[in-house]
Amino acid sequence: MRNLALTDEILMQVEKPARYIGNEVNAVIKDKDKVEIRFAMCFPDVYEIGMSHLGIQILYDMLNRFEDVWCERVYSPWVDLDALMRREKIPLFALESQEPVKDFDFLGITIQYEMCYTNILQILDLSGIPLLATKRGEDDPIVIGGGPCTYNPEPICDFFDIFYIGEGETQYRNLLDLYKDCKKKGQGRKVFLKKAASIPGMYVPSLYEVTYHEDGTIKERISLEEGIPETIEKELVHDVTDTYYPHKPVVPFIKVTQDRVVLEIQRGCIRGCRFCQAGQLYRPVRERDVEMLKHYAMEMLKNTGHEEISLSSLSSSDYSKLPELLDFLIENCAGKKVNISLPSLRIDAFSLDVMNKVQDVKKSSLTFAPEAGSQRLRNVINKGLTEEVILEGARLAFAGGWSRVKLYFMLGLPTETPEDIQEIATLCNKIAAVFYETVPKEKRTGRVQIVASTSFFIPKPFTPFQWAGQCTKEEFLEKAYQTRGAIASQLNQKSIKYNWHEADESVLEGIMARGDRRLNQVILKAYEKGCMYDAWSEYYKNDVWFETFDACGISPDFYTRKRDDKEVFPWDFLDCGVKKEFLLREWHNAQEEAVTPNCRSRCSACGAGRYQTGVCLEDRRKQL
């Protein structure tokens, strides 16, 4: 029997001790003496969040298929255990073996959102690994980061030995072979890192230096070693059907956020919404073969015992075999009492029919994401959803028995005017009116419920809006109040509920998203002053963060400002497939309110065509 890293006394004191015991169904246990590489894969947030992440399940499965590797999982201890571990000096451990992370060869950290940066330091700190990569020695694990935030890794580059840029399925084998080779030859950490820098997709930040102009913008990047690449191109899985995908995902004991089988139907998106980072990073869109998905769906349900399956992708309605896949799932799941949880689909006759088959109409609500209230602003952001389409979708839905609608908008988008905000309210009101027109009085069971939510727009690297300015907290809040006021003055205001996102967090997220190397010290100091779990509003310490910026002599405004067309960005040395010229062209199109067609109707020469896969190889004439 495995021994636990934590004593009964400690486990009985903390909330949800099952977070820390491992041993879940399908967790992989290997004989540590029979493997050559111990890999700790970490999601720097609490177990329930981290266990819901598909990317880790894919990499965990892949790495454990390698006979010479044992990959284990690590999550952030919750604040209660965190305090006990510090007090009792208990080192952070991996769930499977319950052994200290510090004894591993690799610590991989997936970086999914900016607000987890201090949790990365928590992981390193509790593990007893020096926070700064330069202070690490031969006995410390190689700390490697991956995930969307590594497309601007500079604000956290001091804490990592390597960043893996792009999709994880492709280069780990080469990296691990290099590691073994260096170990065999007795070559140390420095030699390994230098050699790793030549593997495609690997960015070793310590091998580069950055100089700045007097105004704070970047002057130059200097390679400190001969023969290391100046730009690093993202890694991409060319064939998303013939690749790694877990047959037996780990099944958590406790209820987690995503407590179901997740089937990734495609990677990437054809849409090109100008605010969306994922839509650019994962270009070109690549569909998985429908037969593969059917096979995996049944296999994963059988191996996990989950009672629900959900489809995952960006803009799932664009998956060309969606009707076939859904028919298959409906046919094969109903008898097994498996729920199908639908992704947010474009609302039309097809999706309503499917929803009707798989959901309780009375309980479910419909979701629209117009993102902006007015057609003008929707053109700016290239969101190809028109008012006619929304109202027609709503009409069909109301006629079919739905009476709850959720709407998502963003505030603070480039070029936004008070009129655009006003139109958020007008649109909600029109939808409510459609309900009263469509559903006769005798068929109504109460009011229509419309829930409008707004988040604040944050410019992200590798999007056409990477040049845009970001609103201040005060501007954000003013816009939220305007929205609230506009909704309150509508005829159907009693049917409309309005929620908005926190403004403080959005400002910090924006600073981090487009930050540079100088933010490392701010993050380090904020962590030392107790910042952690920033993504959890009850633990987010806005005052501490902004005091820390002050103390470091760094102006947050520098990072939220509008950028000049010619400015060199901290992330320009990375190549995500999409070219900067294309993004700039799109930034100008946005200001001219010009719409760019999606990848399936016309190629816009974004640069991802060089990968010669996915939508880039489709014959577009067929679509016309």
Added chain:
Amino acid sequence: MKVRIKFSKYGPVRFLGHLDVMRYFQKALRRADIDVAYSGGFSPHQIMSFAAPLSVGHTSSGEYFDIEIHTFTSEKELQDQLQDVMVEGFDILEVQLLPEKEKNAMAGVAAADYLVSFSDSVSLPTDWKDRLLEFYGQEKIPVTKTTKKGQRQVDLKEGVYVLEVRGDAVYMLVDAGSGSNIKPGFVLETFFEKSGLTLPRHPFRIHRIETYKRKEDGHLAPLIS
């Protein structure tokens, strides 16, 4: 058809709460492809009844739940099918096809017995065994029991059917009926408190040995017997 399943819980999974154990078995039944009956309605669930919930941290060799199934091959086959999908810490000990009139596992629970040992952090006076037996030897042991509904006075003596010292541990057979159940930890805490001894946090290691029903003749018998 109704089937009763007996299982053990030990090792790391002792830190799972009752609801998580239920969820675990719901998924296990699906992995094992057991033809469980579902309730009607729009969100159907497996027809399942667990006997006495076990507190987080306790181990057990006498846990039970009932399920309703459509097809039945043999008790042995069902046991093997389910055992094949277990993780370390859960073992399927016995399976029994139930007679139609049998009360479901939850309603049928009358008593449970436990072995309570002490954590290393507990230092006991040398005469603790005598003092404990003396405490249990009293005619009545009035205590205040705190439940979700509030506090009430009970006689601990009525709910603790047997109390013995076994080596350095304490054996107890107690009432486990819903509403009248007695927790073994509570019995010992009461003893220590009344003896003026202070205990560290989490002083006990508690193992449930068996869960019992009351037969028509008034005697206790394991839920599968």
